Structures are given as C-alpha cells and as structure tokens.
Amino acid sequence: MSKLVSDIRRRVWYIEARACSDGDYASEDAASMGSGVLVEIEHRDEPRRVRRYLLTCAHVVRRKDPLSGGWGGPVYDEILCWRPGQGYTRTYKDKRRCGEHPDIYRATLSSLSPCGGAAAALPDALRTAPNDWVLLDIDDPAFQNEGSPVRWAGIEDGAPVRIVGYPGGAGLSQHAAGTRIWVNGSLVENLATGPFSQERTPEPGMLSLSGVDETRPGMSGGGIFDEDGALVGLHRAADDGAMQRNAIAITHIRDALDTGRNAWPTTPTAPPLVSPWIMRALATVVVVALVAAGIWQFTRPRDCRLEVRVSASTPGRAARVIDVVRADGLTRSEVLTPSGAAELALPRMAAREHWQFSLRFDDSASRPVDMTGCPRAQGDYELEDAHVVLAPN
Structure with a gap:
C-alpha cells in the first residue's frame, strides 16, 4: 500500500447511529453505519476559533421519514465515532445506557450543518442531495488533538479519485450477506477503493463517479480523495440504501x-498548540523582521574595494593619480602604476552614498565623475584623454 493511501485512510473514521430502546438502553445493533472524514473548520464570527469535526452524510445519522420512507427524519438518539485502527467495543442488549460509552467518542450535530444542528426532521428544502451532509461535533476535548485533518481542494472533470470508507460497517450482532461483524477488540479498519473517474452532474454541487471498483453501504460519508491526498468530495448513498456512485x-x-x-476549512499539519490568532500575529512579526533584515542587508554600510584600470587616449599623456572625494569631504588618492592600474579601498560606503572620482595628469586634472554607492558591475568611463574602468574587487 502506498504511503499516500495509508495517510488518507488515517483520516476517515467509522460512525454508528443507534436508537434508544425502552429504559433508555442502547440498541444491540446499529441502526445506521457509515464513515466520516476528520476536518478542521475556522469560525470567523466572534469569538473567532478553530475546531475539529467529523464530516459525514446527513442520512448516516438520521432516521428514515415515516411518511415518505426517504432520508431526512429525526436524528438518531446516539452517534458513536471510532478512529481508524481503534479496537471495536460491542454493544449488548440491555447492557449500556444510551449516550454512555466510556471508550468511544459521542457526537452531536454542529450548528454549521445545513440543518443548523437541529435534531428534528428536515424540511423538504433540505432533503436534497447537495444538502446531505453534516458536521459532527464531539465535546470531549481530547478529540481536538486527534489525527491530522485533511486539505480540501477542487478537482477537474475526469481526474482520478479514491474513495475511503467502511463497506458494510460491522456494528451488527449477526452476519448479513456480504458483511462481517466486529467482535470486542477487533481493529476498526476502512477500505480504499478505486481509482474512479469523476465529473460534475447537472445537479449543482454533485459529482458522478465511474470505474470498475465497487462501493457498498457503510461507505456513505467516506472521503473522496485526489491523487495528492486532498479531499475533493463526500461519498453518499441513494434513498433505498444501495450505493450510488455519486x-x-x-x-x-x-x-x-x-x-x-461564515466559516472556512483550515489545512493544519498538526494539532494547534497555540491560538491561531497568536500564531498569525507571530507570523506577521517574523515577516516584518525578515523584510527589515533584507533592507538592512541591502543598505548597510560596507567596505568597497575597486580595481582601477586607466588607458591613455592621447599617446604620450598618462594619468598619474586617481582621486576620490566622498560626501563627507574625505579625500582618497591612489598613485597609478606605470601600466595605469591601482586598487582603491573605500571603507564603510553606504548603499546610496554620493562620491566623485577624477584623474590627475602631469599638467592638469580631469573633471570629476559623480558616483553612488559601490559599483556592483564593471563600469567604463571616458575622462578627457583617458579611459577608466572601475570594477568591484
């Protein structure tokens, strides 16, 4: 198995929803079984905060409507969530009170969901395929440090994808055709299927999947991932429970x-140890410091050393001395060798400091040439009867 597939499988959880029987005991069999993806959402309303959730299909945690028979009825009494690889804990008849489970996370619907977190049956306007999703909120503070949430991304039509979920589920007391059960301590393991190709459908917000691999009940709410491991979709089921490839x-x-x-998914690589707002403020300080350091590096005074080469334009007339006058009035003079060469040191030259250089001949001096800072590349200058080359050394 590739590391990428292994990584995305660690982000998909197993979900069971149950009804409570008489006496508020949890039912032995799960009424609904599905999958959920670990995500992290930034709330941008005050107080601004970042929180982790499980993203799944609404029909995984809702009863069927007693009138229409379709999804969208009230939320089940109990929603349990297992991390991938966790040991499974079975529920036995009349052995556990509903909502009481010491080893498994219990969830409720987040107000960020299309239903606003309401547990009542959905209005008709929300019983559409694009609205078949919820964010499950887990009160246990330990959940906020679980795993690593996924990155969200769009995808082009035709690009290959994989689906990760729990086919068939396992929260049953008896075997059903094509399924198995988990005993106490069995590892909760998901399955990565595909690759599938996908394309958008005429219904806004929906993707259609095609491929030779199969998907089965229990994978509803599973993640659909691209070749880079980004979450691009949420797998869902038809009203009759048969998996649709959409x-x-x-x-x-x-x-x-x-x-x-007014919320937005984040893409963390680790649990937030410090408030994200503090982290952003620190990041701003670091950026400002780096910019200031870059400006200082460019503008700070530095020692400048120039290689000077002078060639006479008029035969028989040679320059003897090169003179430099800096902005603060300091003068630096260097005698040229018989070949017309010299090295000139200009200590602590500021990046934009103005200075002049000129040549002295036996009988006269040339006009001065204005310069700024240390030359960063070779420069050629015509100075009366001489040709001067200044080059950084």
Missing part, C-alpha cells in the same frame, strides 16, 4: 460554510 463536491460544502455560516 458524491457531494467538497467545494460545494466549503462554499456553503463560507456564505451561510
């Missing part, structure tokens, strides 16, 4: 969070 585009969910809830 998905909710993650960009649709992202935009719904943005416009409807």
Whole structure:
C-alpha cells in the first residue's frame, strides 16, 4: 500500500447511529453505519476559533421519514465515532445506557450543518442531495488533538479519485450477506477503493463517479480523495440504501460554510498548540523582521574595494593619480602604476552614498565623475584623454 493511501485512510473514521430502546438502553445493533472524514473548520464570527469535526452524510445519522420512507427524519438518539485502527467495543442488549460509552467518542450535530444542528426532521428544502451532509461535533476535548485533518481542494472533470470508507460497517450482532461483524477488540479498519473517474452532474454541487471498483453501504460519508491526498468530495448513498456512485463536491460544502455560516476549512499539519490568532500575529512579526533584515542587508554600510584600470587616449599623456572625494569631504588618492592600474579601498560606503572620482595628469586634472554607492558591475568611463574602468574587487 502506498504511503499516500495509508495517510488518507488515517483520516476517515467509522460512525454508528443507534436508537434508544425502552429504559433508555442502547440498541444491540446499529441502526445506521457509515464513515466520516476528520476536518478542521475556522469560525470567523466572534469569538473567532478553530475546531475539529467529523464530516459525514446527513442520512448516516438520521432516521428514515415515516411518511415518505426517504432520508431526512429525526436524528438518531446516539452517534458513536471510532478512529481508524481503534479496537471495536460491542454493544449488548440491555447492557449500556444510551449516550454512555466510556471508550468511544459521542457526537452531536454542529450548528454549521445545513440543518443548523437541529435534531428534528428536515424540511423538504433540505432533503436534497447537495444538502446531505453534516458536521459532527464531539465535546470531549481530547478529540481536538486527534489525527491530522485533511486539505480540501477542487478537482477537474475526469481526474482520478479514491474513495475511503467502511463497506458494510460491522456494528451488527449477526452476519448479513456480504458483511462481517466486529467482535470486542477487533481493529476498526476502512477500505480504499478505486481509482474512479469523476465529473460534475447537472445537479449543482454533485459529482458522478465511474470505474470498475465497487462501493457498498457503510461507505456513505467516506472521503473522496485526489491523487495528492486532498479531499475533493463526500461519498453518499441513494434513498433505498444501495450505493450510488455519486458524491457531494467538497467545494460545494466549503462554499456553503463560507456564505451561510461564515466559516472556512483550515489545512493544519498538526494539532494547534497555540491560538491561531497568536500564531498569525507571530507570523506577521517574523515577516516584518525578515523584510527589515533584507533592507538592512541591502543598505548597510560596507567596505568597497575597486580595481582601477586607466588607458591613455592621447599617446604620450598618462594619468598619474586617481582621486576620490566622498560626501563627507574625505579625500582618497591612489598613485597609478606605470601600466595605469591601482586598487582603491573605500571603507564603510553606504548603499546610496554620493562620491566623485577624477584623474590627475602631469599638467592638469580631469573633471570629476559623480558616483553612488559601490559599483556592483564593471563600469567604463571616458575622462578627457583617458579611459577608466572601475570594477568591484
């Protein structure tokens, strides 16, 4: 198995939803089984905060409507969440109170969901495929340090994807055709299927999947990932429970969070140890410091050493001395060798400091040439009866 597939499998959790029986005991069999993806969302309303959730399909945690038979009924009494690779804990008849489970995370619906967190049956306007998603909120503070949330991304039509989920689930007391059960301590393991190709459908916010691999009940709410491991969609099921190869585009969910809830997915690589606002302030300070250091590096005074080569334009007339006058009035003179060469040191020359140089002949001096800072490249200058080359050394 590739490292990429292994990484994305660690981000997909197993979810069971149960009804409570008489006496508030949890039912032995899960009423619904599905998958969920670990995500992190930034709340941009005050107080601004970052929080982790499990993203899954709404029909995974809701009862069927008693009138229509379709999804969208009230939320089940209990939603349990297992991290991938965790040991499974079975529920036995009349052995555990509903909502009481010492080893497994219990979840409720987040107010960021299309239903606003309401547990009642959905209105007809929300019983559409693009609205078949919820964010599960887990109160246990330890959940905020679980795993590593995924990166969200859009995808081009035809690009290959993989689906990760829990086919068939395992929260049953008896075997069903094509399924298995988990006993106490069994590792909760998901499956990566595909590759599939995908394309957008006429229904806004939806993707259609095609490929030779299969998907099965229990993978509803599983993540659809691109070749870079980014989350691009959420797998869902048809009303009759048979898996359809379709998905909710993650960009649709992202935009719904943005416009409807003023929230946005983050892409962390580790649990936030410090408030993200403090981290942003520190990042700003670091950027300002780096910019200031760059400016200082460019403008700071530095020692400048020039190689001077002078050739006479008029035969028989040679320059003897090169003179430099700096802005503060200091004069530096260097006698040229018989071949017309010299090295000239200008200590602590500022980047924009103005200075002049000129030549002295036996009988006269040339006009001065204005300069600024240390030359960074070779410069050629015509000075009366001589040709001067200044080059950094």
